[in-house]
Amino acid sequence: MRRLVPRTLAGQAVAWLLLLVAVIIVAGSVLAAIDARVDGDRAARDEVTAVAVSLADAPSTADALMSTTPALTLQPVTEQVRKATDIAFITIMGPDGTRYTHTNPALIGQQYLGSTAEALRGEVFTETYTGTLGPSIRTVAPVRAPDGRIVGLVAAGITQQSLTVGWRAQLPLIIAIAFAALVTAGLGLWLIRRRLLRQTGGLAPAELRLMYEHHDAVLHAVREGLVVMENGQPALVNDEARRLVGAEADGVVALPPFLTTGVDPLVDMLYAEGGRTLMVSRSPVSGERTSAVVTIRDHTELSEAMGELDSMTRFAEALRSQAHESANRLHTIVALIEMGRGDEAALMATTELQLSQRLIDRMTDDVAEPALAALLLGKSAQAAERGISLTLTEESQLGDDATQLLTAGEMITVVGNLIDNALDACEQADPWVEVTVVGDARRLEVVVADSGPGMDPAEFARAQTRGYSTKAGGDAAGRGLGLALVAQVVARHSGTLHAENTYASVVRVVMSADDGVDSDVADGGGGDGGR
Structure with missing residues (x-):
């Protein structure tokens, strides 16, 4: 039995469909045969009724029944009508049921077998009755004289056997139509099976279900x-x-x-x-x-970590550069001392120390966050090494409670990337960068300006949403995340990121503790923020 059951989903589907089609076709054929038989019986009733009523209403029939020899007059007429209509019998009888006509002349003069009471009351009725010729459908109609008296009855009938032969003659056509429908359906289902096999890969229902469950589990896991x-x-x-x-x-x-x-x-x-x-x-x-x-x-955490690592790497490079410069100055001071010019050596040492100390004091006084102050010192050294003037404006004042708005790491991400963008974007003829950091527990504002040409609003918007860069290499080099990382921090804290071209190329970041909903990230011109 297992060999007879198709394995594939396509085979099983087509087998069930073929079975369903076969049941429908067989049921339709049976109903068609039954309908043919019912239609044959109905047609037979109508035909015998028409013949009986026509003969009963004919004046010659009443005249013959009132004559002395009704059988001699009526028998030839009824036989001619019977053969023309192809019915089984036409019997004309008197009110007492005595036959005057019959298909079998030997039965003329005998008593009619069947119901006549309704006809004697003046009614035309049809019944199924077993008479001398077997079961038949017959109609009995009264024959009236001109004065209205019932002078006889006319019975016309068709045997059930002839009706059966009639509707059975239609069975070959019904069977042929059913067979043609079954073959057509089978061909169509075979084509459907081929298509289903291609679409399902010839898999069985259990295999498809298992594949779906595994597929769904993998997608979720x-x-x-x-x-x-x-x-x-x-x-x-x-x-x-x-x-x-x-x-x-x-x-x-x-x-x-x-x-x-x-x-x-x-x-x-x-x-x-x-x-x-x-x-x-x-x-x-x-x-x-x-x-x-x-x-x-x-890659959010990795990108932020890489940004912080890049900032720290640049800070370390700046410290190594300062160490190199300090070693050169130290060698110069030692040489001056060996040459007996101690005053000049002392002046050089104290001057460099004072400049460095003033810068450190300035940064630590204005920026209370140690990590951000160290970043600014490192960026200053890096800018000086590249010949760029980087200054912290006098308006800068960052309290130690500003970390309630941004963590130290987020501050490094925002300020470090904006400064890197500005250092890369400033004009070579007049390179300068200005940084303003103002903040407390309620509001934090970071403004970075540079002498570069800036970007138009569309370019600035692209730099925020994907790895876009105005530098050669751009996306392919894996660059262009600077402003995107800044935009992430801003969006995370419902702040604003705005750029404009006024006295310079200016990028402004504002964070506020009062922002209850996400603020729009405004477009505008600015430095090469996507670097």
């Missing part, structure tokens, strides 16, 4: 966002992708444009979206021009 795109719309989005980029509204996942645009291959592209740094790869589905599989990985 994998810690990488997966999105299957079909014609620019998400056909499948797993839990991790919903967490990273999905914003559901009425059960519909709204994906950012960089996921829904195009199906061209992408490999490890960095995007900033919703306060996160995402690494996105996209692979087109083989053989499909409108489908693609997108993988998404969360």
Whole structure:
């Protein structure tokens, strides 16, 4: 029995459909045969009624019945009508039931077998009765004289056997139609089976169910966002992708444009979206021009850590540079002492020490956060090494309670990336950068200005949302996350990021403890923020 049961889903589906079609065709054929028999009986009743009533209403029939030899007159007429209408018998009788006509002349003069009471009351009635010719459908009609008296009866009938022969003659046609329908359905279902086999890969229902369960379990368990795109719309989005980029509204996942645009291959592209740094790869589905599989990985913490590490690395490089410069000055001071010029050596040493100490005092007095002060000192040394004037404006004043708005690490991310962008963007003919940091527990404002040309609003907006850079290499080099990281911190704390071209290229970040809802990240011209 197992060999007779199809294994594949396509085979089982077609087998059930074929069985259903066969049942429908057989049931339809049986109903057609029954309908043919019912129609035959109805037609027979109508025919014998018409013959009986026609003969009963004929004046010649009443005249013959009132004559002395009704049988000699009526028998030839009834036989002629019977043969013309192809019915079984026509019997004309007197009111007492004596036959004057019959198909079998030997039965003329004998008593009619059947009901006559209704006809004697003047009614035309039809019944099924077993007479001398067997079971038959017969109609009996009264014959009236001109004065209205019933002078006889006319009975016309068709045997059940002849009716059976009639409707059975239609069975071959019904069977042929049923067979043709079954063959046509079988051919159509065979074509459907071929298509289903291609679409299901010839798998059995249990295999498909197991594959779906494993597929669903993998999609929910994998810690990488997966999105299957079909014609620019998400056909499948797993839990991790919903967490990273999905914003559901009425059960519909709204994906950012960089996921829904195009199906061209992408490999490890960095995007900033919703306060996160995402690494996105996209692979087109083989053989499909409108489908693609997108993988998404969360690189937010790694990007922030890399930004902080980059800042610390540059700070360490600045310290090594200062150490190198200090060693040169120390050698010069030692040489001056050996030459007996101690006063000049002392003056040089104290002057460098005073300048360095004043810078440190200034930074620590204006910026209470030690990590940020150290970053500013390092950036100052780095700028000096590149021949750029970097200054902390006199308006700068950062209290130690400003960490209630931003952590020390977030401050380093914001200030460090903005300064790096400004150092890279300032004009070579007149390179300068100004930094203003003002903040307390209620409000924090960071303003970085440089002598560079700035960016137009569209370019500034692109630099915030993906790994965009005005430098050579751009995305391919894995750069362009500076302003994107700043925008993430700003979005996370519902702050504002604004850029403008006024006295210089200015980028302004404002954080406020009073912001209860997300603020818009304003567009505008600014430094090469995407570097």
